[in-house]
Amino acid sequence: MAEHAEYIGAYKIVQKIGEGGMAYIFKAIQPSLRRSVVIKKLKDPNREIIKRFKKEALLSASFHHENLVAIYDFIYSNRNYYLVMEHVDGEDLQTIIEHLAPISANIAMLIALGIARGLEYTHTRNIIHRDIKPSNILLSYDGNVKIIDFGIARDDLSTRLTLTGMIVGTPAYMSPEQANGDALTAQSDLFSLGVLLYEMVTGLKPFDGNNQSEVLNKIVRGKYLAPERINPAIPRKLRRIIKKCLQHSPARRYQSATELINDLERALPWQIRNRRKKILSRFLNQLNKTAPTSTQTIILDFIRHSSRTKWHLARIFIGLLILSTFYFFPGYLSRIHLGALEIKTDPAQYRLVLDDKRHLMKAGSRIQIDNILRGEHRLMLQNLKTYQWFHIFFSVAPGQKTSIALPAFENIGRAELRIFSSPSAATVSLNDSVIGQTPLKIDSLLTGLYRLHLEQNGFKPITRQIEVKPGQRQQLYFVLLPTAASPVKGHSTQ
Incomplete structure (x- = not known):
């Protein structure tokens, strides 16, 4: 059965929504219960990967907690393996960080609180996740925080599951003991959660580098820039929480997720804790995935632009100066906040x-x-x-x-804009707000830049950026082509 099959068991496939290193991800419908589900189909299975996949199914199926994604079914059909799980209508934390970081302290702590509660539940069952990272955390549009992917989780009775030539875990989020290949404890997951907290409130990873070896070396040495150097708005209580999570020695970290939960709850006003789902829902609805921005982008752009000089020697000097400042004088980064x-x-x-x-x-x-x-x-x-x-x-x-x-x-300058299309009756949006259908005349339009979008069923949409100047009378003509054809640019007469 190919991944494009209409049905997998009793589940009707709606669409393919993703693909990871080990599996295809589908959205599907379970007709008998009229609910949406997510199906992971294992690709290119071998014995070790199948063992890991089955382990995820067995471990996760035993979970019953609001901060863990529920597992509904495990299917073997036509030599393929499928895992059926809860569908979460939302976004992963990786996407959220890329588009909205730095995140406010209260929002970051609410997200961390949901993760910590999920880990508290699994740790009391002697299960260590071992791969806490942004892409394994989901935030739903109704304000729920969910941990996913227990494929490399381990309990005290299991054998170590590894894949040949593959590090178990994600380097930038590993604990020092994980980077060294030592035995892991619940404190290892809490270290990874500390990395997530740091990244949410700064937009940067505490341990980063050009390659895997460099990242692991920084983790083992335990050196990172204090988060308040990047974002001085981080409250003192949250700084202490992050610092304790990121202690190099497991003995100096939180000894349980419960301890971390208690500190997070003390740092959050009760009014915010009691409205956490509503607050997180409102926060996620700010997300616009078309325009990512982050502190990391600003730093990299600064370095790139600062090194573009006329003379080669000057370019080398400035590059060395920036790098030395970046690595040896953390005060430089305090200006990037x-x-x-x-x-x-x-x-x-x-x-x-x-x-x-x-x-x-x-x-x-x-x-x-x-x-x-x-x-x-x-x-x-x-x-x-x-x-x-x-x-x-x-x-x-x-x-x-x-x-x-x-x-x-x-008192702001205005202009007149007329929009025509062939065929007519195309829906017109300015800056993502629908304003009418063609032919359309807009009187007294404020001056500035606009994102103009035309669409009509059966035809390719057209998107343009236009500039409206004071007192200008502008007419725009667009030809909409069937979806099988290529779009044609409109032209204007002024």
């Missing part, structure tokens, strides 16, 4: 879009957004009464608040 934005405008309600990734509803004459990375940003405001947009670029300095005083919308 967060600032804030304050917007003063009329007290209408707005849709706020920051760097194409945050979609927030704000009201009032003063709007403040905290925890913005230093550097250039793009802000877009849409008045929800008039559906008019305002667009501006601004800079954020580390540790400072940038203030923008916007004029009343009626």
Whole structure:
């Protein structure tokens, strides 16, 4: 049975949603219970991989906890192995970090609390996960945190499961004892959780390098940059939690997930703990996967741009200077942290879009957004009464608040835009907001940059970035082609 089969056992395949090193991932429907499930199909099985796959099924099937993904079924059919599990409507932590890091301390601690509770449950059953990493943590749109993939988990009675030529675990998230190949304990999972906490609030991994050997060497030496050097906004209580999780000696770390849970709960206000699902749900709904950003990106961009000089010797000198600063003078990184934005405008309600990734509803004459990375940003405001947009670029300095005083919308320059398509009746969106169908005339459009999108069933969508200038009358014509054909660019007359 190929992975494109319509049914796997009693489960109807909806679509293939992913592929890992060992398995294909499908979304499916269980008709008898009318629920969505996820099916992992083992690819290229050999004895060791099959043993690991069965172990994941047997271990996970015994779990009954809100922070662990449930296993429903294990199928062997037509010489293929399948694992049927709970479908979580959400995103993995890797995606969240790539697009939203640095994450606020309270959100990071709420996520860590869910992970720690899941580990508390498994550790009391003598099961060590051994591969806690962002891609193995799911956050659902209804605010649940789930641990997945117990394929390399181990209990005290099992034999060591390894694959030839393969490290068991993910290097950047390994504990020192795991990197050394020593016996693992519950403290090893808690070290990995500390790495996740560090990465969530800084956007960087504490132990990183150009290759696997370099990463493992840093973990074994136990040297990393204090997270507050990157993000000074991290509360003192959370700094202590991270530091204790990342202790080199297991004896100096938390001795159980329960101890970690107690510290996380003490660091979080009870009002936030009691509303954790609602808060996490609202947080995840900010995610826009089209525009990743992270502290790591800013650092790498700084290094790349700083080394582009006219003279080769100068290029070498600057590169060495940056590298020495990066590795030996951690104070340099303290300048790469967060600032804030304050917007003063009329007290209408707005849709706020920051760097194409945050979609927030704000009201009032003063709007403040905290925890913005230093550097250039793009802000877009849409008045929800008039559906008019305002667009501006601004800079954020580390540790400072940038203030923008916007004029009343009626005093901002406007333009006229007309949009035509062939065939007509195409749906038109500006900056992801549907505004009508072609032919369309937009009067009094605020000046700025816009993302224009046209789509119609049976035809290829068209997306363009357009600039609207004060007093301009612009007409845009687009030809929509059937989905089997290639798109044709529109042209404009002004």
